[in-house]
């Protein structure tokens with residue numbers, strides 16, 4: 212009945228891992244799945260499960276339910292839960308627990324689950340029901356659900372509902388434990404905001420503080436992770452260059468400045484900035500935080516879903532939205548934006564590949580053919596790879612980017628494309644990337660969205676999440692293309708100062724951390740198609756869309 216109440220409020224997806232203490236919830240989930248009321252995803256590893264839930268929630272925008280048993284199972288949720296807390300992604304963690312009388316007695320699989328996730332995650336602790344025959348379980352469940360969803364509406368992110376279950380753990384009605392009669396009243400009474408029966412009562416709504424800004428010279432708009440298309444719109448309205456990260460959802464439009472990092476250090480551009488409007492969570496460059504710390508700068512930060520508004524100097528004006536007053540594109544506006552956009556284009560220009568030669572001269576034609584062949588045989592570079600993935604992604608596709616070096620390479624070169632990009636930049640962990648992408652693909656499949664989900668990550672990030680490659684019996688797993696830039700280890704660290712100072716052998720042992728994975732064997736063991744890409748010529752076929760689960764191994768030089 213608890214899960215039914217969540218379903219009645221519009222939640223559609225539940226990820227669970229098996230266990231004894233949580234059996235009543237699990238069986239209710241299975242029944243709801245059979246009745247077509249719920250999409251159920253079963254994963255043995257709670258860590259994979261929770262990152263999958265995070266991906267579903269990211270793509271669908273709706274909170275996802277996660278069910279675990281007690282003990283270390285709950286701790287496995289921690290990484291994805293912290294990411295969700297920082298990025299403002301809604302999750303409902305239903306963690307089964309032992310009743311109060313078993314705590315502190317050395318009881319099996321019993322630990323301090325309340326407060327486990329720290330101060331960032333609200334927890335509602337629900338004691339196991341007493342023997343009160345007057346308690347109305349349905350009303351109790353509805354009150355709890357309203358409370359959880361009201362908390363998510365106020366502050367998007369994870370909420371833990373810690374549910375104690377007393378033996379017998381499941382009965383003919385599918386278990387009574389989640390209909391708590393003895394719950395502490397202040398935790399189960401619905402908050403005033405919760406009395407909103409409408410579906411999607413959990414939806415994120417920005418606060419009321421909207422500031423009006425006039426277009427003035429020297430303004431730039433910064434779009435960090437999850438900024439959204441709003442940032443692009445405002446850049447046009449304010450006649451401002453748009454410094455949008457690839458994870459922003461705003462990497463497009465006529466004001467986009469892909470080479471923003473270099474230009475922030477360029478005389479006549481970066482040094483002319485007087486005002487910055489920030490959306491989302493910038494994480495991909497050193498230059499943006501440096502910019503925001505400049506003295507004398509006016510900084511307006513738009514609070515979004517993320518836990519912390521991005522304000523490195525602790526001096527920004529925090530608002531819920533920005534509206535432009537007056538006309539965009541005043542006379543100076545075109546030249547201010549134009550200088551940024553043109554300078555960026557010039558910086559990113561690449562030498563053209565040899566042009567087709569239609570000459571009658573055999574020698575000329577064969578020289579051209581040889582040159583072309585040579586180009587196709589070139590080893591894949593990081594830039595080639597990221598550009599190929601970016602350009603293969605269309606508005607109906609989805610791209611998930613891992614926290615490896617490649618997201619930064621892409622951020623330096625990606626030209627404008629209005630595409631759906633997901634990246635776990637709340638805490639920028641290399642963990643859970645494949646599971647997150649699987650969740651994104653699952654949500655897209657459920658919405659019958661066309662197109663393909665691709666995930667681009669490094670070899671260590673893949674190694675961190677091999678559990679997410681496992682096949683799942685009894686479930687239709689969605690098509691997914693996992694593209695691994697394999698440079699043998701963590702080459703992101705080669706760019707750190709320590710790489711030049713430390714002894715190479717020691718550095719490699721503990722930072723580069725070479726791997727010994729055989730990706731073809733890994734793919735075969737888990738039922739994935741394996742494609743190997745070593746040259747520029749292999750890229751197109753390597754990234755070709757297909758309906759299955761494909762692991763694309765792209766060999767990169769260290």
Ligand SMILES: Cc1ncc(C[n+]2csc(CCOP(=O)(O)OP(=O)(O)O)c2C)c(N)n1
Pocket residue numbers: 614615616617639640641642668669670671672673696698700701702703704
């Ligand atoms: C969970 C977690 N552990 C460790 C790190 C630190 N870290 C950042 S990047 C990285 C290595 C990434 O290696 P790889 O995925 O191969 O990408 P590459 O840099 O080689 O392209 C590590 C360990 C992290 N961000 N998250």
Ligand SMILES: [Mg+2]
Pocket residue numbers: 615669670671696697698699700701702703
């Ligand atoms: Mg690597």
